[in-house]
Amino acid sequence: IRTSRENPTKSPEKMAHVIRALSELKVRYLVTIGGDDTAYTSSQVEKEAKGKIAVCHVPKTIDNDLPLPPGIPTFGYETARELGTKLVENLMEDAKTAARWYFVIAMGRSAGHLALGMGTGAGATMALIPEELGKTYSLRKVLNILEGAIIKRLSMGKDHGVAVIAEGVAARLDPQEFSFVKDAPRDEHGNIRLAEIPFGTILKDEVTKDLKEMGIKITIVAKDIGYELRCNPPTAFDRQYTRNLGYSAARFLLDGGSGAMILFKDGKTTPIPFADLMDPKTGKTRIRTVDIHSEIYQTARRYMIRLNPDDLKGDALKRLADTAKMSPDEFKKRFGEF
Structure with missing residues (x-):
């Protein structure tokens, strides 16, 4: 066909x-x-x-x-999730063996179902979807989440991990801050061709630079998992x-x-x-996004290794601040937004 x-x-x-x-x-x-x-x-x-x-x-x-x-x-989602989960599991094993992090960019232009499904299915370190971030946000917010997860893992004695990130996270970045969002090529339906934006590489470079400034040396590999998920039996x-x-x-x-x-x-x-x-505001088909208040999402979130409010208290805060070579107050100021 x-x-x-x-x-x-x-x-x-x-x-x-x-x-x-x-x-x-x-x-x-x-x-x-x-x-x-x-x-x-x-x-x-x-x-x-x-x-x-x-x-x-x-x-x-x-x-x-x-x-x-x-x-x-x-239909097609469960097949894609099954293959995506297997690929993420393979990357998790490689990350552990090679002492590195993978930033996996998963398909999902407007919603994070696939990234979340792959991440939770494989038991990845964390998943990041646009629904949890708001309508528009800065790159700094995204970087802090990723860097916070890496620092938390290091404080636990783990120098590796896999973050599964929905490609739609890039689409909501503040266009005034990043021209690549505003100037990105679009398809016949007006959608940004997210596959043509090297989002994983941008995240890898920025996070690596920030961590280096903290005295943390880490290897990060950007990996797109996209079109191959549509072709699995x-x-x-x-x-x-x-x-x-x-x-x-x-x-x-x-x-x-x-x-x-x-x-x-x-x-x-x-x-x-x-x-x-149809969405009465746009006149186009409504989009079903991930309900971040659902028990499915809340369960997935609890199993992720990410910073949370309890990490910014007492001994946990001191351990994280020491890992980042910051004072507790500096760490809270840098990573205190959730």
Whole structure:
């Protein structure tokens, strides 16, 4: 089948061409497969077809960010997470053997589901996702989190670790501070091509420089884990899930349905109307982000080796400050923001 990043919603002419082509091919039923951009395009095709073509969408993205109910993944996510977890496990072993840190940049343009899933699945030292940082933030905030984790590990006698970082962290950096965010190339849907930003290298260089100024010598390797996750043979879960979605989509259309995304939950098909997928502010598909107040995230966070408020008290603070060759007050001032 292959894939396309073309965006027919960019102009009335392009959309008219799509409708005309489908009509000439005598297409009566259309099932679109993809993420938030494809879901939006699907809704517009259904609208412009004016009943001549029945359209539905099935949720496919390794980002897991389509607006499905909590606990219901998009197909492809579990397969990507499985491979990503294995790759992170391998890097953890290498980090331990070679006494180094890895900064792993994982796919996830708008949400941190994949980075968090890979990190917790592998038991990585930590994961960092944009949802926990705010709408816009400075690079210093990101650096402090990473440096704090490294210092904490060193204070525990561990000179190695793996931090899994969602690529979407780069997208929310203050554009006034970093022109690469503002000037970054974009795809046909207006999304920043995050894979073309050397974010891991930027983090590695800045953290290495900061730690060197503290007298800490550490080896950090930047590693992107991205496109290869989309090409892994599907897990048993995704094989069964896609059969259910495909069958449900065909049955929905043949039974007279149209204009919805297929939801398969509790063994039943529950189509979600396209209108319910849209964000009223943007007019585009809503993005499901990681709920940082959920027990799933809170559990994951507790298992990470990162600075927390309890670290800035008593003996723990003194141990960290000594590792960073700072006074306790200096350490609190530098790393006290959570």
